[in-house]
C-alpha cells in the first residue's frame with residue numbers, strides 16, 4: 001500500500017480511545033489515486049482500520065464538510081472535491097479502492113476556474129483578468145486560464161438595454177394644463193446634499209413639459225403643488241382641469257386631495273402597470 005516507508009527510529013506510540021496503545025512502525029506516503037496522495041501516514045501495529053486524520057487533511061490544504069450523509073473533502077485551493085465518503089453507522093467511510101471515490105472528484109476545469117474568478121471579482125472582463133494574471137498583480141493567482149468561451153448570464157443581463165416605450169403619437173388633450181401627470185419618488189436611500197429625500201414630478205400631457213421638485217418631506221407636496229398651480233394658472237391664464245397619478249399610496253398623507261377638491265381639479269388614476 002505504501003509508496004515509500006521510513007521505519008520509525010525509537011519507540012513512538014499512538015493511544016486509542018480505549019486507552020490501548022499501538023506502536024508506530026513507520027511513516028510513509030500513499031498514493032490513493034492520480035489526484036490524491038497522502039503524506040506522513042503512520043503505520044501502526046495492531047490497528048485494524050486505516051484512519052484519516054482530519055487535522056492533517058486540514059493542514060495539507062483541504063476542507064472537510066461532514067453531513068448526515070457523508071463527508072466531502074474539498075481542496076481549499078480551487079474548491080474542487082478531492083474525494084467523498086459515506087456515513088455508515090457512526091463512521092465516515094472512504095473507499096479508495098472503488099472507482100466511485102475517484103469519479104466524484106469533480107474536477108473543475110481550468111477555464112471554469114477562470115469564470116469563478118470572474119464572479120468573485122465583481123464580473124471583471126476576461127481581458128482585464130488576463131492582465132492581472134500576466135502582471136502578477138494578485139498573489140496566488142496562477143494556473144488559471146481566462147477564456148471567453150461562453151457568455152456570463154449576469155453580465156449579459158446587466159448589459160441588456162430595455163426597449164423604450166413606444167412614443168404616444170395621439171395627444172388627447174387640446175391645450176396645456178388640461179391634464180397634468182404627477183408622480184412622487186422617494187424616500188431615497190441617499191439624501192441629497194440639500195437634504196432632499198423626495199422628487200415630485202409634474203408632466204403636462206399636452207406639451208410634455210416637465211417640472212421636477214426636490215422635497216425634504218412628503219408633507220410639503222400639497223404646498224408645492226399649490227404654489228405651482230397658482231403660478232402656472234396666473235402665467236398662462238388658464239385653469240388646471242385634471243391631474244392624473246398612479247393608484248399607489250404615494251400621495252397618501254400629502255393632503256393634495258384636499259387642495260384638488262377645493263380648487264375643483266379632478267383627480268384620475270391611471271391603470272396599474274401601464275405606462
Ligand SMILES: [Zn+2]
Nearest residue numbers: 123152154155
Ligand atoms: Zn459576469
